[in-house]
Amino acid sequence: MSSGSMEQLYQQVILDHAKYPHGRGLPEGSGTVAVAIAEHADACGVSHQVNPTCGDELTVRVDVDTSGPVPVVRDLRWDGQGCSISQASASVLHDLVVGQDLRTVDSLHDSFRALMQSRGAGLDDEAAEEALGDAAAFTGVSRYSARVKCALLGWVAMSDALILSGARTQEDA
Amino acid sequence: MTSTLDATRTLSPEELAAVRADFPLLSRTLRDGRPLVYLDSGATSQKPEVVLDAEQDFYTQRNAAVHRGAHQLAEEATEAFEGARSRVASFVGVAADELVWTSNATAGINLVAYAMSNASLGRGGAAARRFALGPGDEIVVTEAEHHANLVPWQELAARTGATLRWLGVDDDGRIRLEDLATVVGERTRVLAFTHASNVTGAITPVDAFVARAREVGAFTVLDACQSVPHLPVDLHALGVDFAAFSGHKMLGPTGVGALYGRRELLADLPPFLTGGSMVEVVTMEQTTYAPPPQRFEAGTQMVAQAVGMGVAADYLAELGMDAVAAHERQLAGLLLDAVASVPGVRVIGPTDNRDRLATVSFVVDGVHAHDVGQVLDDAGVAVRVGHHCAQPLHRRFGVAATARATASVYTTEAEIEVFREALAGVRAFFGADDDARVHRHGGDQ
Numbered sequence: 001m002s003s004g005s006m007e008q009l010y011q012q013v014i015l016d017h018a019k020y021p022h023g024r025g026l027p028e029g030s031g032t033v034a035v036a037i038a039e040h041a042d043a044c045g046v047s048h049q050v051n052p053t054c055g056d057e058l059t060v061r062v063d064v065d066t067s068g069p070v071p072v073v074r075d076l077r078w079d080g081q082g083c084s085i086s087q088a089s090a091s092v093l094h095d096l097v098v099g100q101d102l103r104t105v106d107s108l109h110d111s112f113r114a115l116m117q118s119r120g121a122g123l124d125d126e127a128a129e130e131a132l133g134d135a136a137a138f139t140g141v142s143r144y145s146a147r148v149k150c151a152l153l154g155w156v157a158m159s160d161a162l163i164l165s166g167a168r169t170q171e172d173a
Numbered sequence: 174m175t176s177t178l179d180a181t182r183t184l185s186p187e188e189l190a191a192v193r194a195d196f197p198l199l200s201r202t203l204r205d206g207r208p209l210v211y212l213d214s215g216a217t218s219q220k221p222e223v224v225l226d227a228e229q230d231f232y233t234q235r236n237a238a239v240h241r242g243a244h245q246l247a248e249e250a251t252e253a254f255e256g257a258r259s260r261v262a263s264f265v266g267v268a269a270d271e272l273v274w275t276s277n278a279t280a281g282i283n284l285v286a287y288a289m290s291n292a293s294l295g296r297g298g299a300a301a302r303r304f305a306l307g308p309g310d311e312i313v314v315t316e317a318e319h320h321a322n323l324v325p326w327q328e329l330a331a332r333t334g335a336t337l338r339w340l341g342v343d344d345d346g347r348i349r350l351e352d353l354a355t356v357v358g359e360r361t362r363v364l365a366f367t368h369a370s371n372v373t374g375a376i377t378p379v380d381a382f383v384a385r386a387r388e389v390g391a392f393t394v395l396d397a398c399q400s401v402p403h404l405p406v407d408l409h410a411l412g413v414d415f416a417a418f419s420g421h422k423m424l425g426p427t428g429v430g431a432l433y434g435r436r437e438l439l440a441d442l443p444p445f446l447t448g449g450s451m452v453e454v455v456t457m458e459q460t461t462y463a464p465p466p467q468r469f470e471a472g473t474q475m476v477a478q479a480v481g482m483g484v485a486a487d488y489l490a491e492l493g494m495d496a497v498a499a500h501e502r503q504l505a506g507l508l509l510d511a512v513a514s515v516p517g518v519r520v521i522g523p524t525d526n527r528d529r530l531a532t533v534s535f536v537v538d539g540v541h542a543h544d545v546g547q548v549l550d551d552a553g554v555a556v557r558v559g560h561h562c563a564q565p566l567h568r569r570f571g572v573a574a575t576a577r578a579t580a581s582v583y584t585t586e587a588e589i590e591v592f593r594e595a596l597a598g599v600r601a602f603f604g605a606d607d608d609a610r611v612h613r614h615g616g617d618q
Contacts, residue, residue: 005204006548010547015603054560054574055567056573056574057573082543082573083541083542150543
């Protein structure tokens, strides 16, 4: 490698997540159906996303506990094939959102999107960056516009899966 | 570069340096001042200064609407436009009136497919009936096709009720010639195939396809995008009925391509796009159409780009396509050697340097193609990553994506060495060597 820019892009934490991903593997029967059968008081959504430039595919399933005042992500599982950025990002996503209510998830999503648009600068809001945890390691990815899509693939799938789950409606109400 | 190169040998270092000096972009540097190693000519080629100058010159000296207006500028613009048509036609061994300008090769193939669609609806009268398709008819393509020579035929089949069939690809990435006898038959009306794969680089033995198509009375449609920039191509000698290629892959501008159609076929083919410039007599009720090629050139054409494409054809002709092909054949060998020298790298396509282009697609064990491309980019090496608009072919080899290095007339041996060195570091960077056993992350790519 001719410079440190590859090390900045592929932070060790990203390589580790890509190698040993968290939340990978969908429960039996999830398939690509839009809405899997949810357990009692749960909403469930499945979204299949493709990065058309490279053919990478990712399926995300969210299970949302809707029994409380604000829906909470009970579990997020994913599967797919793709580059280390997209795989690591989905792994980090799992760690970040499981157990969080949808308001927190939305706030994390907003921060991550802002980070991906920062062209390597990171976020001005230190607390927001702190909240991103391992996802903050993707700052280097935002310098490479062609790779931003890879990092966002899992988040886009989660966002879609949450809408499909119907949990959003209950949150709005 | 002014002298014609000797076709009996490859380019000398001096000749190659002269060629490279014609391409302004090749001398730019990338991040951290690294020199550019452009191995993505299969996606689009760089342009020599004469092509850029020709476009600029057209706009600064000759710009006017072509085929109308009695003023001098209109005459000069028309001459430039039609002169370019003659140059490109002669470059591929056909007559000027057999060459239709299209916006790109995809548009050329769609033109044929939609004209056949119109014939199937009865448009074009009795003469066009030969192009009509319906249930029971078959369209045959191959598993090696770029989406541009697959999807338009899927759509034509869906519109007409015809059946789409295809020839398979062998483990070397070559189209299975034995399928010609079994898949192509009396029901086959169209045989659409690539001259050279944009993924495997394999060159198709066109004569076998044309012979079989003639036996059964099918039309042949050749995707010549990858062959025309890299090989001597004589479409009349090949005997195909239609062929499409683009300007931007053959050192010309984007936004222009060409469709060749055998004269007697174009004469009977109904138009696809209709409107201005392609008519004879228009009344409120109906319209008669201009003869080819104008019949297929509705609306204002991409005149400056066509002029640029003409100059690009001249540039290549002056180098001599035999010399270009000889140079690239050597580069193909170097690329294959480079990839073979790195452990854990597998070529998708022929590994012998025979009947193939300097287009080498590969997968790196345990590392996704995107990540491979990123590390190569860090060394200044530009390759294509992804499915290269050929998803079925990738699926055939059980991979979602490959990295692809393609050389062109301006590529040097030294550049391929930079590529090899960068590729050699990829697996170590991602720890693929030590972890392959434990956890083949991305190994299912």
